[in-house]
Structures are given as C-alpha cells and as structure tokens.
Amino acid sequence: MSRPFISVCIPAYNRAALLPQVLDSIVAQDFTDWECVVAEDVSREREEIRAVVERYAAAHPGKFRLHLNPQTLGYDGNFRKLVELARGQYVFILGNDDFVAEGALRAVHAGVQRHGEVGAVLRSYTFFVGDPSNTVQVSRYYPTERVFPAGRSAILACYRRFVSVSGVVFHRDAAAAAATAEWDGLLFYQQWLVGAVLAKKPLLFLPEILAHFRRGGTPEFGTAAAEQGRFTPGVQPLDTHLKLVEALFTIADGVERETGLTGIAEDIRVDFGRYSYPTLREFAGRSRPELWRAYRAFSRLGLNASPWYHMWFAALMLIGVRGMEALAQVVRRVLGHTPNFTAAVR
Known part of the structure; x- marks a missing residue:
C-alpha cells in the first residue's frame, strides 16, 4: 500500500457526539491523499467513539483507522502513539472537538511541494463558538508565507505558538525518531517535538487557515497515571x-x-x-x-x-x-x- 501524504491524527477521549462533525471536516477536503487515525484513550465513551469511527471507515474504505489503547496513556503518550501509528509523510494533529479548515490539507501539500521537506508547518487558525461559521478570532502570525531555517529561529517562531495543538503539522518520521516518554504528564509533547525536529529541519509558515478551534469546553487531563497528582480532570485553578x-x-x-x-x-x-x-x-x-x-x-x-x-x-x-x-x-x-x-x- 502506498504511503499517504498526510495522516490526520485525532487523540480521542469522550466527546463522541462531536466526532462526526470533526470527521466530516476531513472528508470534505478537496485533497484525497490522506488517512485519518483515531486513538481512543480508554474514556467512558469508548464504545460510542468506536461506533462513529467504524461507520466512517465503512463509508470511506482505506481512509479511517481506529486504535483502542489497552490502558490510558494520557495526552502525551497518546500523541506519541498517534505518531507511531501514522503512515503519512506528515502528521496533522486535530483535537477531538475541532475542525480541519476548508482546503487545509491541499494547502499543506502545496507548501511542501514549493519548499521541499520541512520539519513542521506553523499554521493560521480561527477560534469559534458553537459553529465554525461563528468566528470570534483569527490568528495569523505573518501576512505571507515564509520559511525559517532549522535551528534557533525555527524553534522560537514555533515553540509558544504550538501550545494549542489542532492544526499542528510535523514531519512524521522526524517526529517518530524523537519519541520519548520523558515528558509524559506535562501535557506539552508537541513542544518537545518542536525542539527536537526543528533543530534539524526548517519550519514552514502558511497564511491559509488550517484549523478551527472550539472556544470553551472542560479539560479532561488528569486521568492517566503520568498526569495524576499534577492535574485534576475538569478543574483549572x-x-x-x-x-x-x-x-x-x-x-x-x-x-x-x-x-x-x-x-x-x-x-x-x-x-x-x-x-x-x-x-x-x-x-x-x-x-x-x-x-x-x-x-x-x-x-x-x-x-x-x-x-x-x-x-x-x-x-x-x-x-x-x-x-x-x-x-x-x-x-x-x-x-x-x-x-x-x-x-x-x-
């Protein structure tokens, strides 16, 4: 089986009712060289999530894969598992209640074609309330496309801006090579990848909107063994x-x-x-x-x-x-x- 250009990777934990809309935003893309990998992390809505993904996998053969973690890995461990499972040349991380923007996957592919292999893509995105059409903020860091050389400038341009994860794009093999459990429980595995990957590969910024972020919601980290004692699910004092x-x-x-x-x-x-x-x-x-x-x-x-x-x-x-x-x-x-x-x- 040929390798897809990009794997859209979704760390799934509850929120099963929102998942069909999330998956619809992927199916609606005007670019077809993708796969979607969902890693469910032993939430109370596991069976509902399984049913949704299996329905989409049946409707779109070869496009959707579901992995059921045997035990809760937590945010960082599940992120790492998704990179491991991905077959794409690049991974596009998507929160389980956010959306891939219209034309996003084609924009990433076109950018990589123009500039060659990059370690990560710094995206533009929106925040919405309720429905993606109800945009309350647009975040675009630069007016035009640009490339940062590997090293200090690429890391600085990206480290703080990857705190929110949806639309984060990494070179899959470079991210897999940097895999470590050292930071499990800290909830920012993507920051480690920013440093490890962009120290060696350049960063591409795209002005096109790649993701729509849902504003609000209750955080659920704190259930995995690595997170317990540091965080409490549903609470942010x-x-x-x-x-x-x-x-x-x-x-x-x-x-x-x-x-x-x-x-x-x-x-x-x-x-x-x-x-x-x-x-x-x-x-x-x-x-x-x-x-x-x-x-x-x-x-x-x-x-x-x-x-x-x-x-x-x-x-x-x-x-x-x-x-x-x-x-x-x-x-x-x-x-x-x-x-x-x-x-x-x-």
Whole structure:
C-alpha cells in the first residue's frame, strides 16, 4: 500500500457526539491523499467513539483507522502513539472537538511541494463558538508565507505558538525518531517535538487557515497515571496554570540540553513573557485580587523577564479584559495578522 501524504491524527477521549462533525471536516477536503487515525484513550465513551469511527471507515474504505489503547496513556503518550501509528509523510494533529479548515490539507501539500521537506508547518487558525461559521478570532502570525531555517529561529517562531495543538503539522518520521516518554504528564509533547525536529529541519509558515478551534469546553487531563497528582480532570485553578507554564519551561530546558543551542531556554522564557497577555487574561476575568496573585506567581516562574509582561498586567488592571479584547481586535484588523513582538522571528 502506498504511503499517504498526510495522516490526520485525532487523540480521542469522550466527546463522541462531536466526532462526526470533526470527521466530516476531513472528508470534505478537496485533497484525497490522506488517512485519518483515531486513538481512543480508554474514556467512558469508548464504545460510542468506536461506533462513529467504524461507520466512517465503512463509508470511506482505506481512509479511517481506529486504535483502542489497552490502558490510558494520557495526552502525551497518546500523541506519541498517534505518531507511531501514522503512515503519512506528515502528521496533522486535530483535537477531538475541532475542525480541519476548508482546503487545509491541499494547502499543506502545496507548501511542501514549493519548499521541499520541512520539519513542521506553523499554521493560521480561527477560534469559534458553537459553529465554525461563528468566528470570534483569527490568528495569523505573518501576512505571507515564509520559511525559517532549522535551528534557533525555527524553534522560537514555533515553540509558544504550538501550545494549542489542532492544526499542528510535523514531519512524521522526524517526529517518530524523537519519541520519548520523558515528558509524559506535562501535557506539552508537541513542544518537545518542536525542539527536537526543528533543530534539524526548517519550519514552514502558511497564511491559509488550517484549523478551527472550539472556544470553551472542560479539560479532561488528569486521568492517566503520568498526569495524576499534577492535574485534576475538569478543574483549572491557579496552580494548574502555574504547572502548565512550568512544564513548558522544563521542556525548554530539555530542548537546550538535547540540541546544544545555548540560551534557547531563556529565549523561550522571554518570548512567553512578551506574549503573556492570554495567561494573565484568564485571571483578570475573575477578579483584580486574583490577577495580582497570578502576576506574582508567574513572575516567580520567569515571565517577568520581558517588560511586556508588566505592561500586560498594568493594562489589564487599568482597562480590564473587555477593553483589551476590543483593542486587540482593532490591532489585528489594521495589521491583517497577529502582532509580532519577537525581533528574532519577524
């Protein structure tokens, strides 16, 4: 059997009712050289997920495959399992309640044809509420297509921007070669792959929208053995956010150690400080005392390495979330893309 160009990989855990819409977004693509792999991670809706995937596999022979994990691997382990299972030259990771954008797979294929083999694709995407047509935000990092050479610039351009996973594209064999369980339970396996893969291969940015992200929903991490004791399913208090940021920086230290790129971990910390507004916004929406506690806590983790961190805090204290969101939308419309504060990757 010939190898497909791309494997759309879905880590499945509950949300079976949404899965048909997710799979429909793949079937609707105007590009046919794909397969879809679903890895179910022992959720309470396993049988419902099995029924959905088997129905699509019967309707589209050779396109859909289902893997049932014998035990819960958790986010990182299931991500790694999907890369292992994928037969495509590239893997396109898709959350189990998000959508592949119209024309996305063709856009990835065309970009790779223009530029040759790349380690990853940095995507543009939207956030929606309820239905993908109800777009509430467009995230596009640059106005036009571009390639970052392997190494520091590719990693910096991508590390923070791969925190949200849908639409993340990696070179499958390079990702498989970097497989490790070292970061299981930290919930950011893709950050490890950013460092390990892009240290050796270039990064391609595409301005086309590749994925639609569903805004809202309840996180369900915390059930796998590697996640227990760190996270509680359905709960995201301040200490959970602190653990997530700490995990990102722990992996950054590992990337520096593995790649030998001196100072890359500190560069990543500074970059997160520059773009810490979404992190602080979460707490500004609760109360000013909660925002103040978060500001002090994240400072201790190193986000205060950038002056932008202090500016975001002050702005949220002064004009609040609504004022900042309105201002951000105006800036995005004027620029046509998300503002870029990182000089090294402009």
